[in-house]
Amino acid sequence: MNKKEVTKEKDVKEKVTKKIEKKETKKKEKSKKVKNESFFKSVRNEMDKVRWPLKKEMVKYSIATLSFIIFFALFFTLGDLIIAGVKLLVR
16 A cells, blocks of 8 residues: 555544544433433422422421420520539539
């Protein structure tokens, strides 16, 4: 083979590899889009299954939560004061 044929062959190989690389990158981009779309579709389907609480239930749960917070705040405050008092008496 002469030099011209060798260079032509190399050029053809380079063109083919570039085309293959372009196709692969397009496939990757397309698969990313498909993955994102399927993810958001799945999220939408799951959100349709969610049963959101009614206003009456939400008020009930909020009151229960606040009651527990207040109870435990008082409990730990009193416990801390009692321990501090005992500590003062022992010294």
